[in-house]
Amino acid sequence: MSENKAFTLDAKPIEFQDGDTIMDAALRAGAYIPHLCHNPEFEPHGSCRVCVVGVNGRRVSACTQPATEGLEVENNSEAIKQERRALLQMLFVEGNHVCPGCEKSGACQLQAVAYYVGMLDPHFTHFFPRRLVDASHAEVAIDFNRCILCELCVRASCDVDKKNVFSISGRGIGSHLVINSPSGKLGDSDFSVNDKAAQVCPVGAILHKHTGYDRPIGERLYDRQPISVVGDVAEHEGKDHG
Amino acid sequence: MAEKIRLATASLAGCFGCHMSLLDIDERFLELVELVEFDRSPFTDIKTIGECDLGIIEGGVANEENVEVLREFRKHCKVLVAMGACAINGGIPAMRNQFELRECLEESYIDGVGVVNPHIPDDPEIPMLLNKVHPIYEVVKVDYFLPGCPPSADAIWTFLTELLAGEPISFPYTQIHYD
Numbered sequence: 001m002s003e004n005k006a007f008t009l010d011a012k013p014i015e016f017q018d019g020d021t022i023m024d025a026a027l028r029a030g031a032y033i034p035h036l037c038h039n040p041e042f043e044p045h046g047s048c049r050v051c052v053v054g055v056n057g058r059r060v061s062a063c064t065q066p067a068t069e070g071l072e073v074e075n076n077s078e079a080i081k082q083e084r085r086a087l088l089q090m091l092f093v094e095g096n097h098v099c100p101g102c103e104k105s106g107a108c109q110l111q112a113v114a115y116y117v118g119m120l121d122p123h124f125t126h127f128f129p130r131r132l133v134d135a136s137h138a139e140v141a142i143d144f145n146r147c148i149l150c151e152l153c154v155r156a157s158c159d160v161d162k163k164n165v166f167s168i169s170g171r172g173i174g175s176h177l178v179i180n181s182p183s184g185k186l187g188d189s190d191f192s193v194n195d196k197a198a199q200v201c202p203v204g205a206i207l208h209k210h211t212g213y214d215r216p217i218g219e220r221l222y223d224r225q226p227i228s229v230v231g232d233v234a235e236h237e238g239k240d241h242g
Numbered sequence: 243m244a245e246k247i248r249l250a251t252a253s254l255a256g257c258f259g260c261h262m263s264l265l266d267i268d269e270r271f272l273e274l275v276e277l278v279e280f281d282r283s284p285f286t287d288i289k290t291i292g293e294c295d296l297g298i299i300e301g302g303v304a305n306e307e308n309v310e311v312l313r314e315f316r317k318h319c320k321v322l323v324a325m326g327a328c329a330i331n332g333g334i335p336a337m338r339n340q341f342e343l344r345e346c347l348e349e350s351y352i353d354g355v356g357v358v359n360p361h362i363p364d365d366p367e368i369p370m371l372l373n374k375v376h377p378i379y380e381v382v383k384v385d386y387f388l389p390g391c392p393p394s395a396d397a398i399w400t401f402l403t404e405l406l407a408g409e410p411i412s413f414p415y416t417q418i419h420y421d
Contacts, residue, residue: 092331096337096340097331098333098334098336098337099327099391099419099420099421100327100333100334100391100420100421101334101337102421105420105421106419106421111419111420114420115415115418115419120330120387120388120389120418121324121330121331121377121379121384121387121389122330122331122377123379125380126331126332126336126339126376126377126380128332128336128339128340128374129340130340130341131340145340217421223416223419224415224416225415226415
């Protein structure tokens with residue numbers, strides 16, 4: 001019998017198993033580390049950096065950093081919170097996130113994490129990029145204005161659906177989501193509303209048609225309680241869309 | 243009795259929804275006017291701003307008049323507040339920023355459905371539109387941000403009472419939302 005191994009998260013002991021990342025162990029223990037591109041059903045991606053934590057004076061992403069015995073992990077300090085806020089602000093100004101005009105509002109993970117870290121303003125200069133909406137598919141619309149490049153749809157379509165409908169094209173600030181179909185349109189791909197990739201978008205980029213605004217304000221996912229209590233959008237997606 | 247706080251408010255490229263939400267504090271307005279004296283504001287219809295302790299701006303910056311009013315507010319207000327989504331990130335009016343201004347004007351006044359006598363308005367009385375709609379912090383320094391579309395009356399009341407009492411501003415979870 002081996003002793004349970006543990007590290008500390010804000011001085012609270014968290015047990016972990018071999019092969020766990022900091023995020024895996026924290027999720028199992030019910031301790032919240034804010035995240036956007038991470039979904040425990042998929043390989044960690046480490047791209048949004050929102051799960052940044054302090055370990056031995058360094059900044060690492062909790063979703064990719066292996067848990068090791070005796071680590072002291074700083075998660076909820078004001079310094080880390082400020083860095084997460086800046087990351088969120090950069091995500092907001094990089095796309096076109098018009099919450100009052102978005103049907104995902106109230107059940108959006110980007111918004112909920114921003115509330116959690118206390119973001120009151122976007123701080124940086126807005127890019128206002130020109131992006132399109134693809135409504136060519138009968139059941140699902142894609143609004144590229146809201147994509148945060150978390151690649152959850154890319155991973156879900158490739159790893160689970162075995163369809164490879166989505167890819168990221170371009171580099172650096174030019175990176176953008178593309179559809180792998182002859183016309184580049186979702187309607188010309190073999191994407192289905194029942195695909196895993198249709199259930200994992202943390203923002204309002206992949207939207208199920210015919211369900212918009214079906215929950216009144218005050219009863220939406222994050223209207224009453226923070227994401228640290230409610231959990232991720234993807235955990236609720238199946239229930240919301242039957 | 244201490245002198246009243248002088249408060250000015252304005253709506254730039256907004257819909258007056260934030261001002262309506264401020265009115266939504268209902269009978270608490272009577273408490274508010276015990277604490278503040280309204281200077282320039284749609285509530286007083288005073289057109290020029292005097293020296294104020296607090297300025298509250300609704301709406302983003304979409305035309306040259308907005309720039310002028312905003313700069314006047316910054317000059318005359320010790321504390322300036324961005325109230326609502328449009329002041330904070332441009333909001334719905336900033337959705338035109340993805341397009342060229344000319345494209346927007348042509349869609350509205352030349353090529354739009356049902357347009358008669360197609361002509362882009364050019365009366366010198368009409369303020370010139372800016373190429374883009376800007377959040378107010380891209381033009382002047384802003385001291386506080388009060389998000390929401392609009393911020394609820396309760397959020398506005400929390401903000402005002404805490405600010406006027408000289409306390410740190412903190413909101414219950416349900417009072418902060420971007421929509």
